[in-house]
Amino acid sequence: MDLQAGTAKLHVENACVYDAFTVPNSILGVNRPVNQAKGIIDRLEIEWSGILKRDEANEPLNHMRGSFVENTARISVTATTPKTMVTALSNGHGFRFVSDPASTSVSNFAQIGFERNGIFF
DSSP states (O other): OBTTTTBEEEEEEEEEEEEOSSHHHHHHOTTTTTSOEEEEEEEEEEEEEEEEEEEEEEEGGGTEEEEEEEEEEEEEEEEEEOOOOOBTTBOSOOEEEEOOOGGGOOOSOEEEEEEEEGGGO
């Protein structure tokens, strides 16, 4: 990441992700063994660039400060979910999602920055 230039890149491959289906499941772990679907982010590419606006934050009462750049981002992603048992929450089929190429993505808002908060403030 180069905050001065307003650029950053993220590359992820083979990351396991979980979906708890509901906010209570996600926060409280309610029925987590049955309400959790596992998927794989096969490949994720995000590239931030340009500088539309710069922001600074300094909030000692909230123990937070940071420097941020509002810019644009190009994103491409491929993800899959495995076939599973058929349950009330899953048809068991699994799926594969492939986005359009990053060069065709549209960015309505993107932001990168540095932040210090909590005990790191």
